[in-house]
Amino acid sequence: MTTEREFLISPGPHLWRGLSVSQIMYFVVIALMFPTGAAIYFFGYRALSVIGVSVATAVLTEYVCKKLRGQAFVMDGSAVVTGLLLGLILPPTIPLWMVAIGSIFSISIVKEAFGGLGHNIFNPALGARAFMTVSFSAQMTTWVLPMGFGADAVTSATPLSGVSDWQQFDPSAYQAMFMGNTAGSLGETSALLILIGGILLLGLGIINWRIPAVYIGMVALMAVALGQDPLFHILAGGLMLGAFFMATDYVTSPLTNRGKIIFSVALGVLTVIIRQLGGMPEGVCYSILFMNAITPLIDRYTKVRPYGLVERVESAS
Amino acid sequence: MNKLGVRLKKKGTPYGVKVPESKLTAKSPIERAPLPEKVIIPLHQNIGAPCEALVKRGDKVLTGQKIGDSEKYVNAPVHATISGEISGTTIVVNPPTAQPIEALVVTSDGADEWVELDVPKNPEALSVKEILDRIRGAGLVGLGGAAFPTHVKLSPPKGTKIDTVILNGCECEPYITSDHRVMLEYGEKVLSGLNIIRKVLSPDTIYIAIEDNKDDAIDHMEELIVAMGLKEDFKIIPLKSKYPMGAEKVLTKMILGREVPIGGLPLHIGVVVHNVSTAKAIHDAVFEGKPFIERVVTVTGAVKNPKNLLVRFGTPLRSLIDYCGGIEGKANEVVLGGPMMGFSQFDLDFPVIKGTNGVIVKESTPIREQDCISCGKCIEVCPMYLMPTVFPRYVKAGRYDACKEAYIDDCFECGACAYTCPANIPIVQYIKVAKRELTKRAANK
Ligand code: SF4
Numbered sequence: 026m027t028t029e030r031e032f033l034i035s036p037g038p039h040l041w042r043g044l045s046v047s048q049i050m051y052f053v054v055i056a057l058m059f060p061t062g063a064a065i066y067f068f069g070y071r072a073l074s075v076i077g078v079s080v081a082t083a084v085l086t087e088y089v090c091k092k093l094r095g096q097a098f099v100m101d102g103s104a105v106v107t108g109l110l111l112g113l114i115l116p117p118t119i120p121l122w123m124v125a126i127g128s129i130f131s132i133s134i135v136k137e138a139f140g141g142l143g144h145n146i147f148n149p150a151l152g153a154r155a156f157m158t159v160s161f162s163a164q165m166t167t168w169v170l171p172m173g174f175g176a177d178a179v180t181s182a183t184p185l186s187g188v189s190d191w192q193q194f195d196p197s198a199y200q201a202m203f204m205g206n207t208a209g210s211l212g213e214t215s216a217l218l219i220l221i222g223g224i225l226l227l228g229l230g231i232i233n234w235r236i237p238a239v240y241i242g243m244v245a246l247m248a249v250a251l252g253q254d255p256l257f258h259i260l261a262g263g264l265m266l267g268a269f270f271m272a273t274d275y276v277t278s279p280l281t282n283r284g285k286i287i288f289s290v291a292l293g294v295l296t297v298i299i300r301q302l303g304g305m306p307e308g309v310c311y312s313i314l315f316m317n318a319i320t321p322l323i324d325r326y327t328k329v330r331p332y333g334l335v336e337r338v339e340s341a342s
Numbered sequence: 343m344n345k346l347g348v349r350l351k352k353k354g355t356p357y358g359v360k361v362p363e364s365k366l367t368a369k370s371p372i373e374r375a376p377l378p379e380k381v382i383i384p385l386h387q388n389i390g391a392p393c394e395a396l397v398k399r400g401d402k403v404l405t406g407q408k409i410g411d412s413e414k415y416v417n418a419p420v421h422a423t424i425s426g427e428i429s430g431t432t433i434v435v436n437p438p439t440a441q442p443i444e445a446l447v448v449t450s451d452g453a454d455e456w457v458e459l460d461v462p463k464n465p466e467a468l469s470v471k472e473i474l475d476r477i478r479g480a481g482l483v484g485l486g487g488a489a490f491p492t493h494v495k496l497s498p499p500k501g502t503k504i505d506t507v508i509l510n511g512c513e514c515e516p517y518i519t520s521d522h523r524v525m526l527e528y529g530e531k532v533l534s535g536l537n538i539i540r541k542v543l544s545p546d547t548i549y550i551a552i553e554d555n556k557d558d559a560i561d562h563m564e565e566l567i568v569a570m571g572l573k574e575d576f577k578i579i580p581l582k583s584k585y586p587m588g589a590e591k592v593l594t595k596m597i598l599g600r601e602v603p604i605g606g607l608p609l610h611i612g613v614v615v616h617n618v619s620t621a622k623a624i625h626d627a628v629f630e631g632k633p634f635i636e637r638v639v640t641v642t643g644a645v646k647n648p649k650n651l652l653v654r655f656g657t658p659l660r661s662l663i664d665y666c667g668g669i670e671g672k673a674n675e676v677v678l679g680g681p682m683m684g685f686s687q688f689d690l691d692f693p694v695i696k697g698t699n700g701v702i703v704k705e706s707t708p709i710r711e712q713d714c715i716s717c718g719k720c721i722e723v724c725p726m727y728l729m730p731t732v733f734p735r736y737v738k739a740g741r742y743d744a745c746k747e748a749y750i751d752d753c754f755e756c757g758a759c760a761y762t763c764p765a766n767i768p769i770v771q772y773i774k775v776a777k778r779e780l781t782k783r784a785a786n787k
């Protein structure tokens with residue numbers, strides 16, 4: 026009966042939830058399909074080619090890096106996520122060779138040079154965007170109105186470009202901003218579809234609600250404190266995409282809930298300050314990168330209090 | 343709301359994990375497993391000192407006869423679980439400790455002839471000392487898994503006031519249903535045992551904690567409590583099912599809001615937790631004079647007919663699995679205890695011992711460890727509010743002292759962290775390595 030069988034020994038627990046890193050990554054990819062869809066709808070072939078080049082280059086770079094370092098290449102989906110995110114935060118008219126360079130930079134320098142997934146300090150997509158802003162500043166700040174698949178690109182300012190103008194901003198444009206029918210980075214314009222993707226990840230328990238909620242809430246609060254329109258601040262620029270998909274990156278955000286809240290409050294404050302004072306209209310990218318750098322420090326000071334620390338009992342038996 | 347109209351609000355915890363329950367045998371009545379032709383009785387089945395053999399090869403023994411005992415206080419004697427002859431000794435390896443243990447082999451004479459049971463004439467009149475002697479004499483240990491001698495747990499050090507007793511009917515491990523069935527089928531004995539515990543410890547309050555995946559047990563126990571006129575004394579606390587709700591430290595926090603100090607025991611905060619099956623065995627030992635020679639074991643997973651079996655200690659795993667119709671499918675692992683905290687055993691000649699509450703046959707899940715992605719999920723679930731993510735990192739770097747500073751002593755190896763880790767890091771394995779190393783270093787000092 027049961028006799029002739031080899032039995033294995035394995036360490037406990039003998040059950041695993043089964044939600045693996047790559048499953049999580051592919052859920053993020055699925056969630057990102059909503060803003061990607063918006064990008065393609067509003068910016069047509071340009072969106073397809075920028076995002077396509079970005080993703081393909083990211084995966085290829087990851088493959089080459091792993092081979093060069095003599096490690097196994099696992100298609101764990103993280104390179105796809107980075108490639109997608111990078112594509113979504115680039116302007117529609119960016120030359121494709123620049124996209125490729127940015128994508129190579131994100132994977133090889135920002136991620137693999139630090140030791141690969143889990144060891145990187147900065148969000149790879151945002152790191153690449155910062156690098157590209159410095160290297161190709163003209164192309165990185167040329168914005169066009171949505172042209173779909175047919176029309177020609179018409180250069181325009183993004184709602185955020187003139188910091189000093191926004192007091193005169195026309196509120197009737199909110200609907201366009203919410204839907205995504207406005208100038209901006211490919212995947213940042215449609216708050217609605219970012220929200221759908223974000224809610225999907227929240228529902229699956231993949232991202233922690235504290236980060237987007239506190240980050241966005243803090244930005245609104247700061248705007249009110251400065252006497253500006255909070256709705257404008259929330260819908261403009263990369264805040265929605267940043268709050269749901271970048272600030273929530275596991276590797277580069279704090280471990281504990283308390284840490285996450287501190288991180289997000291600081292993000293909100295920084296974003297509005299940079300938008301207010303900085304030469305760059307966009308605060309989200311630099312705030313997140315800055316807070317990524319601070320994350321190890323936050324982790325050090327937000328350790329959880331262990332159970333039973335109340336009073337130490339010396340002799341236990 | 344049940345028909346008695348008494349139901350306290352369910353308590354739940356944000357910590358821990360939701361595991362698939364897989365309680366295949368929740369509705370299967372307890373069956374008596376056939377008596378084996380021989381039993382293997384390890385001389386060390388409890389936390390504490392091992393027993394010395396009281397019999398030698400060739401001796402005739404009766405069912406329930408004491409065959410191993412020790413002078414040491416923290417020990418529980420062992421008994422022959424069938425009648426027959428001591429046919430020899432052997433060595434078994436109990437997986438948790440990986441230490442070889444000497445064991446006596448009893449070959450059955452087929453008669454199952456019992457020793458004369460010492461039934462007390464007036465059980466109500468027994469003194470605390472007599473009760474404790476009977477419990478020790480019966481060889482009782484805690485049946486929740488740790489196998490700590492029960493008489494020791496019932497004798498708090500002088501000056502320690504026990505104000506609360508919690509009877510633990512949580513059974514939060516997936517698959518296992520032995521406590522569940524004991525509550526349903528031996529509820530009176532469980533409550534009678536609890537009464538004995540009350541007599542020994544005289545606490546102010548007594549709670550019975552049961553998870554809400556056993557609603558029938560909650561109802562049944564409530565009805566019995568009312569019928570036995572104990573409504574004022576025993577309070578049932580229904581808990582939302584979550585692993586590891588049944589851990590002592592989690593229960594004290596959940597029910598009383600008290601935390602057991604790191605490295606301490608519940609009795610340091612005036613609480614004693616006993617398992618429902620232990621309470622039943624206390625009744626058997628004290629009121630019926632029965633030595634502790636059998637228990638309910640859930641045999642489940644990839645076997646043809648999963649069952650709850652009343653099993654004599656020393657019965658080889660193989661015969662239980664065969665009695666349940668044998669293994670089905672590709673299963674290649676046998677786990678003793680629950681899947682979360684149990685240990686795999688490759689040797690099917692290994693016997694059921696006092697701490698065995700389940701035998702789970704399953705397919706082994708390979709571990710593909712990846713780098714930690716700092717998702718923080720292990721921290722969210724740890725019932726001891728630790729940061730499990732640091733332990734693998736420290737162990738790999740050989741920084742054992744850092745593990746200690748991260749309160750590794752607080753971890754009771756529930757496995758919730760490893761269960762949930764997307765990177766599939768065997769965190770508990772690293773924790774065990776670190777604890778072993780730290781113990782070794784402490785001993786060398
Ligand atoms: S660290 Fe220990 S107590 Fe915490 S979840 Fe992991 S095994 Fe359980």
Ligand code: SF4
Pocket residue numbers: 713714715716717718719720721730731759762763764765766767
């Ligand atoms: S759950 Fe695993 S991957 Fe996530 S932080 Fe903990 S150890 Fe790292």
